[in-house]
Amino acid sequence: MATTTANTPFPTSSASPATPAAGATSAVNDAAVKANDAVDKGAAAGHDVLNRVVQGAHHAIDRMAETAAPAVxxxxxxxxxxxxxxxxxxxDAREMGDEWAESLRSTVREHPLAAVATALAVGVLIARLAR
Known part of the structure; x- marks a missing residue:
């Protein structure tokens, strides 16, 4: 059975498909290398900017610490x-309280009846105010 190749839209040759030209491959590789270089330069520039910001922050913190240290x-x-x-x-308040307590003890020892009468009077007064 014979095949007719004239009516088909597909190539009938047994040759391998066409390969891109060497110049096109080289241009793509060059573009990729340039893109990688640009990314590397951008990363390096970003790293430099970050380092400068960090250094500035360190200096600002050091200045604040130097200013705050005397105040602290x-x-x-x-x-x-x-x-x-x-x-x-x-x-001093404890000593004064101890002195008053000792003075009060001394007064009660010297005048016991007056101390009892005073305590009774104060008790009656408090009872009347509490009603």
């Missing part, structure tokens, strides 16, 4: 001083 030290000194003062005042 003054604040710590003030808190320490206030703590010492408060502790001293509490000690």
């Amino acid at each position: 030290q003054r604040l710590q000194d003030g808190v320490h001083s206030a703590s010492d003062t408060l502790s001293q005042r509490a000690h």
Whole structure:
């Protein structure tokens, strides 16, 4: 059975399909290399910008720390001083309370009837106010 190739739209030769020209392949490779170089340069530029931003942030933080350190030290000194003062005042109040208690004990020992009468009067007064 014989085949007719004149009426078919497909090539009938047994040759391999056409390959792209060597110049076209070289141009595509060159474009890919240029694109890779551009990406590398862009990444390097981005990395440089990031490094500059990070360095700027480091410098700003260092300046703020240098400015804040004396203020923090003054604040710590003030808190320490206030703590010492408060502790001293509490000690003085305890001593004064102890002195009053001892004075009251001494007075009650010297005048027991007057102390009982005063306590009774204060109790009656509180009872009347509470009604």
